[in-house]
Amino acid sequence: MIYADNAATTKMSDAAIDTLTRCMKETFGNPSSLYSIGQTAKEVLEKAREDVAGVIGAQPREIIFTSGGSEADNQALLTAAALGKKNGKKHIVSSAFEHHAVLHTLERLKKEGFEVTLVDVHENGIVRPEEVEKAIREDTCLVTIMYANNEIGTIQPIREIGAICRQKKVLFHTDAVQAIGHIPVNVEEDNIDMLSSSARKFHGPKGVGFLYVKKGIKAENLITGGAQERGKRAGTENVPGIAAMATALKEAASKLDENTVKLSAARDRLIAGLKTIPHSALNGDEHSRLPGNVNFCFEGIEGESLLLLLDDKGIEASSGSACTSGSLDPSHVLLAIGRVHDVAHGSLRLSIGETITDEECDYIIKSVGEVVEYLRGFSPVWRDLVSGKKQFIL
Numbered sequence: 001m002i003y004a005d006n007a008a009t010t011k012m013s014d015a016a017i018d019t020l021t022r023c024m025k026e027t028f029g030n031p032s033s034l035y036s037i038g039q040t041a042k043e044v045l046e047k048a049r050e051d052v053a054g055v056i057g058a059q060p061r062e063i064i065f066t067s068g069g070s071e072a073d074n075q076a077l078l079t080a081a082a083l084g085k086k087n088g089k090k091h092i093v094s095s096a097f098e099h100h101a102v103l104h105t106l107e108r109l110k111k112e113g114f115e116v117t118l119v120d121v122h123e124n125g126i127v128r129p130e131e132v133e134k135a136i137r138e139d140t141c142l143v144t145i146m147y148a149n150n151e152i153g154t155i156q157p158i159r160e161i162g163a164i165c166r167q168k169k170v171l172f173h174t175d176a177v178q179a180i181g182h183i184p185v186n187v188e189e190d191n192i193d194m195l196s197s198s199a200r201k202f203h204g205p206k207g208v209g210f211l212y213v214k215k216g217i218k219a220e221n222l223i224t225g226g227a228q229e230r231g232k233r234a235g236t237e238n239v240p241g242i243a244a245m246a247t248a249l250k251e252a253a254s255k256l257d258e259n260t261v262k263l264s265a266a267r268d269r270l271i272a273g274l275k276t277i278p279h280s281a282l283n284g285d286e287h288s289r290l291p292g293n294v295n296f297c298f299e300g301i302e303g304e305s306l307l308l309l310l311d312d313k314g315i316e317a318s319s320g321s322a323c324t325s326g327s328l329d330p331s332h333v334l335l336a337i338g339r340v341h342d343v344a345h346g347s348l349r350l351s352i353g354e355t356i357t358d359e360e361c362d363y364i365i366k367s368v369g370e371v372v373e374y375l376r377g378f379s380p381v382w383r384d385l386v387s388g389k390k391q392f393i394l
Helices: 014-026 036-056 069-086 100-111 129-135 158-168 239-254 256-274 303-312 332-336 358-377 380-387
Strands: 063-066 091-095 115-119 140-144 171-175 194-198 209-213 280-282 293-298 347-351
Touching: 014 239, 036 063, 036 209, 036 239, 063 069, 069 091, 069 100, 069 140, 069 171, 069 194, 069 209, 091 100, 100 115, 115 129, 129 158, 140 158, 158 171, 239 256, 256 280, 256 293, 256 358, 303 347, 303 358
Parallel strands: 091 115, 091 140, 140 171, 171 194
Antiparallel strands: 063 209, 194 209, 280 293, 293 347
16 A cells, blocks of 8 residues: 555654553553652653754743644733733634635634734735735734645745744734654744644654743633643643654754655656646646645546545555545635636645655656546546537546
8 A cells, every 4th residue: 555645644654663662561650640650751841842942943831732633823912912902913814725724713702802914915825925925904813824835845934024024013923734854943933932733743642732832922721721832732741642743843953854855756756757647737836835735726527536446456544634624515615716616626735655656656756647547438428528518627
């Protein structure tokens, strides 16, 4: 099998598994306890906090451990909203293709009286800093723009947007779930106030993540109870999972340059090959995108059928976010960049890992071409396009 859905989740690294199992066996104490095994667990917890902070250029006390990216997104947005409300500011700026953890939280805040402006992402899938600046108002309490899109992989001009927010004295949050461990991220250099991440995207365990909150910002509690995480996230910490996340993140950071070169070459090989399929189109900018992301639309087919037939050929991929895999609606990300419904339905996301080979890339290209041709062979939409009853879009 060729696993090409790393944007959904990654396989845990051997080093992360070793850390996880060792902690489960040897460091099982409650880190809030005063006796030795508890204090040993606390030492492991705080070492992990230092390691995570070091990778992103933060201070250890600025890291709050969470259950993953969605929780971190929720806590960041609700924190900014609470602070804004206290100061009479109830306007938020975001983009039209954020992850649903952000978009659904924004919908919740709208019901509480907040106003939300979603800036365009344009055909290349990139937010323009000048449009963010134009959207900021006197009553804006937050700008939240994802670092890299989870479906089409486009990397946003975060540093420029963050600088605008600093100049305007507006809090800036970024959902960096797809970026951390795959491209360089530094919260100070990028002018970031809050950042969300998830361990399962960089070969760590599921159910673990973190939120960076810049010193001086009072985080809003989502879970109340005990005094864990300096009172900002109640509940006994998942020490083995957190330690494994730190191990995975340090490992990913140490191999970042090496993996970027290899994945970028494989990505470009896939893009070049899939472009030869008639009436296909790459979604998002070809160059300003994650090293391992390839996202295409193929006219005249349904993405679900494409995925099932590719699975029969030993290729595991997706048509978009795993969080919305049960939906029959076309991707909101593809609609945001201007793809029409009929075309957006025929999408394929390949998110490759570091072990991909040239031979596997070529097999993917060959298999996708064969499956697309097969599906078009009995598609009434394709017949209408070929006969001229409908006009080709791609």
